[in-house]
Amino acid sequence: MMDLLALTLAGHTPDKSHGENATLHWQWLEEGVLELSPQSGYRQAVVLSAGIHGNETAPIELLNRLVIEIFTGVRPLAVRLLVVLGNPPAMRADKRYLASDMNRMFGGRYSQFSPSDETARAQRLEQVICNFFAGERATRFHLDLHTAIRESYLPRFGILPCQPEPYSADMLALLDAAELDAMVIHRAPGGTFSHFSSEQAHAASCTLELGKARPFGHNDLQQFAGINRALQALVSALPLPPRQQEPMRVFRVEQSLIKRSEAFKLYLSDDTANFTALPQGTLLCEQPGESYRVKHENEWILFPNPNVAVGLRAGMMLTEVPRSTLFSE
């Protein structure tokens, strides 16, 4: 049995760093990072990560339960699997991060931040991802699981990294089965974990926002039933559960609102929900020498936050696009 979450929260390492049973081989690579390989063949190599933001508890608990079920044999392992709990010190402190947001640091961007445990961890996680996928000929997946701080008109959504290749139809089928409400297509590179694994390891990757988080032990995991069923099917290479709700909506980022000055003003209330629709012409933000008004007939705001550090993104403006956009960009 391997209780990855309990070990990680306690700051413990397991007595042995690796082991095996009749069906799998496991290896504790470092704090909060566990690799599981089936004894039989596999067709997919899958990274599942959570806790890059330490207080986003529900997906961490979800992944931990999946690991326990794999170890106890409740769920057969049919993929090569890397489970990553991203930021253990922040998880222990129930904080999003301690020094700086790790999900801005990947792709070497950690060097632009003051050195901290988090810059060191981001650098090591990059290495872990590269090692895991090195020479791997199976299909490569990475899902980075998050929960949002604010309310959202579309509560469950995925954010696809900007990449030159079309998005993976297999991954989108998985996300359909996970009952996501929407997908958002990035159109510029970024420092997210999922962008890194797309760009550097050529994995089909996605950041998933799965609802609102509560402290450990207080999550209504029922809220996460869709993603849970999809991940269970994924790790056991079983047919995906059929989607029950209406089709996913697809958006793309038209504009990132970058805070370039301490004088940056965002004209939205602090509790503005994700996917709030804003009419054409609305003045959204201003800073010296620059302002942004809604350009298209309909635009939606995602992650509005004027309190980010100068140089970082204070929000994203989206337009809705046909699903075929996913395969034609």
Ligand SMILES: [Zn+2]
């Ligand atoms: Zn997050």
